[in-house]
Structure formats: structure tokens, C-alpha cells
Amino acid sequence: MRQYFTFFILAIIITFSSCRTDFDTVASSGDLKFSKDTVYLDTVFKNIGSSTYQLKVYNRSKNDISIPVVQFKKGLSSKYRMTVDGMTGNNGKIFQNVTLLAKDSLYIFIETTADITDANPTDFLYTDEIQFDSGANLQEVALVTLIQDAVFLYPNQNPDGSKEKIKIDRKDVDGFYLNENDPTNGNELLFTKQKPYVIYGYAGVPENKTVTFEAGARVHFHANSGLYVAQNASLKINGTASTTEKLENEVVFEGDRLEPLYSDIPGQWKSVIFEKGSANHAINHLTLKNAVIGLDFRNPLNTIEIKNTQIYNCVEYGILAQNAQIVGENIVINYASIAGLSCVYGGNYKFTHCTFYNNWSNPTHFAVTLSNSLAGATPETNPLTQATFNNCIIYGSNFNEFNLSKNTAAAFVYQLNNCLLKFGNTSNPDYQFKTDTEHYNNIILNENPKFYNVAQNKFNIDKTSAAFAKGNQSYIIPTDILGITRTSPPDLGAYQSKDFPK
Known part of the structure; x- marks a missing residue:
């Protein structure tokens, strides 16, 4: 009985002490x-x-x-x-x-x-x-x-309270078409460096119109937003080389959170979509960061030039090209989940002095993947008439960073010349880098390019790199991604080598 009484007293003490809300306090003294x-x-x-x-x-x-x-x-x-x-x-x-x-x-x-x-x-x-x-x-x-301050571009609100829509992939999504005579913003098809732009929803480029981005333009996309280039519409990015790490002359596409915490977080916005039948695109000195898919080409009409362009931290692809025609020079892609560069459903491609790196750890993901088929398409296969890589680096953190997905029902033409490549399993007959001279010439296999800092997207190399002076002079692009003159023989990849501070 005494034991129960003791427990009863303790319970009362605990109950009253736990319910206490007052404290004996003194006034703050400024300390x-x-x-x-x-x-x-x-x-x-x-x-x-x-x-x-x-x-x-x-x-x-x-x-x-x-x-x-x-x-x-x-x-x-x-x-x-x-x-x-x-x-x-x-x-x-x-x-x-x-x-x-x-x-x-x-x-x-x-x-x-x-x-x-x-x-x-x-x-x-x-x-x-x-x-x-x-x-x-x-x-x-x-x-x-x-x-x-910024220029804000966003869908209008309809009388019923819903947002303006545009159609992408046969679905209505929040979006609007850029207006060259907008009463508030003026010509929305010309992006200048005077103020940054913040886009909500998908900004569409109307048919038969061209959107132009001047050197130094900054475009920030809100969550689930992007840029949509319609059929017969065109995109021109006219960036130039910068002299500082501020990239003052680059055109920059990224999310709308400016805090350092968000500087390298993938998936903050959607994509730049080039619709089937869009045409006459040219991209120079673009830095694109933190999208789901960076550049999404869907069977555009004619050849696209992509030069001196950096694409980082994409959830799915850096560049996804479906039956496209691309000439790429001095491109750097890093950190994309499925592939840095994915060329699917055939097409025609030529990449020179590019650095494709995938730092997303998954054995089924690659820096570069090529395919001449597409599930669900009619027909399912389409010829890959050319996929040429000259003086390139294809590397990453996985065992294999280069993938071929062939369908014998259509042409599959590819060639790598003077490239440094990460590939661990060479038993497959499609990957005989030393003996298959039809597809591979002067391949450097699994040697460390010694990039300056992959985590910070700095893919410069120095004289200790396996890519130093290993390029073929006949493929040389005279200047690197920074506008620095290349030496002879040139280095592989997008950067001319330099000495780093100790």
C-alpha cells in the first residue's frame, strides 16, 4: 500500500511540474x-x-x-x-x-x-x-x-481565374506566347542584358518568329517553367566570350532562386523544347544550369549550331536530340542523370573539341549515348547517318560512359577520332577501340584527364592530363570555349590547357 502511495505522490509532482508555464526570470541586462x-x-x-x-x-x-x-x-x-x-x-x-x-x-x-x-x-x-x-x-x-529588378514574363489570368495555356505534347500547360508588341514589356522576342528576366510557366516562341538572346542576357525560370520553340520558329543565342568568372558576356539560363544554396541543385526548372519542324537555330556562349532536360530537340528541320556552350546539373539529359542535325564545338556537359548527350532516333551529328562528363553515379547512365530507334515511334527506327566525335573527351564516374543502342533495321554510322574515352568492358564487338578502325581511331582508353575541379564544373586541364596535346590538327577549332588560342597539336576537349595555381 505504501508503494502505491509513493507512486501516487510522484505522479502528482510530475504532472504539476510538466504543466508549469511560469519561470522566475529577471529582466534582460543587454548581455x-x-x-x-x-x-x-x-x-x-x-x-x-x-x-x-x-x-x-x-x-x-x-x-x-x-x-x-x-x-x-x-x-x-x-x-x-x-x-x-x-x-x-x-x-x-x-x-x-x-x-x-x-x-x-x-x-x-x-x-x-x-x-x-x-x-x-x-x-x-x-x-x-x-x-x-x-x-x-x-x-x-x-x-x-x-x-x-527584373522583367517578369508569365501567363495571363483568364476571366474564370484559370491561367493562360499553351499546348505541348498535346497537353495544355501553363504558358504564353512571347509578344513582340507587348504593351508593358515591348519586344518580348528580344532578350537584352539590361535587366534579368524571370519566366513563369512556358514562354512560347510563336510560329514563324525568332527569339534572340543578346550577349549578357540572364534568364531565370521558375519551378515547372521553360522555353518552347514552336514549329517554324527559331532561337538565336548570341553570347560572346567573357573575360571573368562572372560570365558577363554569356547568355545564362537557370532557376530563379539566386541564393548560393540553389546554385547547383538539379531540376529547378523544366527545359528548352525545340518542337518538331522548328528551324534555323544557333546557340553560342550559352550557360544552362539546373534543368530537368537542358536542350530538348524534337526533329527540327535543319542543322543546329551549338558552340562554346556549358550545360550542368540536369535531372535527365543535358542535350536530348531526336532525329536532329547538330554541329557542336566547344561544348561541356556535366552531371545529368540519364545521359549528358543522348542522340536518339537517328539524325546527323558532328561534335568537335567537346567534353562530355557524367558525374551521376548510376551504371545504366552515360556521358554519351547513341541510338537509331525510339519506342512507340512510327516507324520505330530511323537512320543515324552520322555521329562523329573529333578531339573529344567522353568520361565520368561510372564504369562505362559511352553507349551504343543499334537497331539493324536502319543505318547506324558513327566514328570517334582522337578521343579520350572511359569504358571498362571491351568484350562487346561494338566497342573494339583498338582494332575497329572503321569506327575508332587513336582512342585513349581509361586514362585520367585530370580535370581541375569536376564538382565545380571546371573542366580545364594542364600538362599532366592524358588529354594534353593528343588532338588531331586536322580537326582543330582555333580557339577554345574561353576564346583562348589552341596550340598544335591541340588538347582534347573544350579547354586549352593551362597551369593552375599551386
Whole structure:
């Protein structure tokens, strides 16, 4: 009986102690410590919410304290929002009597949505402070955000509240057609470097129209967005060589999250789709990042030139070409799930001084794959009339990085000349790199190209690389992807070798 009574008393003590919400606290004395004295919220576009950033507040004293007020200096008008240990306070702006136990800490999470008009007109910075207490005990932590102006392109809203649609793959998707006489934006078929562009949904290039991207243009695609080039429409990308790592003269396609956390996350937007029957495309100095499929060519009418182009971090393919005609020079592709370059359902291809690398670890995925068939197509096979690779590097983290998928019902013509190739199993008769001179000439097999930094998409090489001076002069492209003059004999791949800092 005594044992049951003891348990009863303990249960009462635990119940009352667990329900206690009051603490004996003393007023804050202005001795709080912070994980940082300034919180920099990375660059955002106007009126697009930022990521959430963290500030940690410490009470180093032996006393439980109460902070009379935690608030933004701009009060309820601040464009910042915060939570304090999970509490939202007054609209996420003002918090009263915040308790912080001895030798403990609390978390503050901060985000913002601001317009360019809220920022300082000289530097486009939007600033505020988080204030802890007031008077003699006032402590502040600064907040800084760069607000970037942009041209926003998006589907109109219909009278019934639905969004404007365009048809892709026989399906209606959120999208709109670019208008060369738009009353707000002017000529939407000309992308300049004056402001970045942010696209919501699919931006369509109408039939018989050409969209042009000038050197330095920046295009940011929202989630599930992309560019659609319709039948008989054309795309021209007129980037030029840059002199700094800022790629000031490149045309850049990427997602609309500007924070460093998102700089290399695949799948932030959909694709650039070239519809069947689109024509007269030319791409020069394009950097494309973080799509599902980078460039998706669907049986375009005539030859496409792709030069000095970088494609990184795509969920499925860097370039997916279906019965296309492509001449590619100084192309670099890295990190695509299924294939960096996939040429399916035949076509005609010539790639010179290109670097195809796949760092996506899956034994069924490749840097380059070629096929002359397509499941579900009518007919199922289509001739691959040419697939030539000259002075290229085809490499990656998998055992094999080159794949042939032949159907004997149609032509399958291919040739690799002076290429460095990653391929582990040579028992298949299609991959006899040393003896099959009809398809392979001067192949360097499984030797390390020693790229500068694959994780950072830096595919430069130096004199220790197996690709150094192994190219054939007869295939040389005079300058590399950076505009640097190639030597003779040339290096393999898209980059002319250089010495790296020690």
C-alpha cells in the first residue's frame, strides 16, 4: 500500500511540474550574444520570397531572463518576417516578453519579400535591424538583402481565374506566347542584358518568329517553367566570350532562386523544347544550369549550331536530340542523370573539341549515348547517318560512359577520332577501340584527364592530363570555349590547357 502511495505522490509532482508555464526570470541586462552580428539574406528578385535564414541568440548568464521586446526597427512596416522559437508574434514583426533560460539559446528564422522600390536607390540594398530590448539595454543585429529588378514574363489570368495555356505534347500547360508588341514589356522576342528576366510557366516562341538572346542576357525560370520553340520558329543565342568568372558576356539560363544554396541543385526548372519542324537555330556562349532536360530537340528541320556552350546539373539529359542535325564545338556537359548527350532516333551529328562528363553515379547512365530507334515511334527506327566525335573527351564516374543502342533495321554510322574515352568492358564487338578502325581511331582508353575541379564544373586541364596535346590538327577549332588560342597539336576537349595555381 505504501508503494502505491509513493507512486501516487510522484505522479502528482510530475504532472504539476510538466504543466508549469511560469519561470522566475529577471529582466534582460543587454548581455545577449549572437551567432552573427549581421544576417545577409542573399540576392532576391523583387516580390519573390527569400529563403529562410537563421540567427541564434544566447543567454550566457546563470539567470533565466525575459527580453521585454524583440522587434524589427521598422516595426510592422518592415519587409522582413521572423519567428522566434517557433512563435509568430505580432505578424512576425514584434514579440513581447520573450523568455530565455540560463545557459540556453533560442532560434530566430528570418525571411523577406520586398520590392525594388523598398531598396536604397543607389545600391538596391534593403536593410533593417532586429532590436532586442530598448534604452540602455538595446542590442541590434543588422539585416541586409540585395533586391534585384527584373522583367517578369508569365501567363495571363483568364476571366474564370484559370491561367493562360499553351499546348505541348498535346497537353495544355501553363504558358504564353512571347509578344513582340507587348504593351508593358515591348519586344518580348528580344532578350537584352539590361535587366534579368524571370519566366513563369512556358514562354512560347510563336510560329514563324525568332527569339534572340543578346550577349549578357540572364534568364531565370521558375519551378515547372521553360522555353518552347514552336514549329517554324527559331532561337538565336548570341553570347560572346567573357573575360571573368562572372560570365558577363554569356547568355545564362537557370532557376530563379539566386541564393548560393540553389546554385547547383538539379531540376529547378523544366527545359528548352525545340518542337518538331522548328528551324534555323544557333546557340553560342550559352550557360544552362539546373534543368530537368537542358536542350530538348524534337526533329527540327535543319542543322543546329551549338558552340562554346556549358550545360550542368540536369535531372535527365543535358542535350536530348531526336532525329536532329547538330554541329557542336566547344561544348561541356556535366552531371545529368540519364545521359549528358543522348542522340536518339537517328539524325546527323558532328561534335568537335567537346567534353562530355557524367558525374551521376548510376551504371545504366552515360556521358554519351547513341541510338537509331525510339519506342512507340512510327516507324520505330530511323537512320543515324552520322555521329562523329573529333578531339573529344567522353568520361565520368561510372564504369562505362559511352553507349551504343543499334537497331539493324536502319543505318547506324558513327566514328570517334582522337578521343579520350572511359569504358571498362571491351568484350562487346561494338566497342573494339583498338582494332575497329572503321569506327575508332587513336582512342585513349581509361586514362585520367585530370580535370581541375569536376564538382565545380571546371573542366580545364594542364600538362599532366592524358588529354594534353593528343588532338588531331586536322580537326582543330582555333580557339577554345574561353576564346583562348589552341596550340598544335591541340588538347582534347573544350579547354586549352593551362597551369593552375599551386
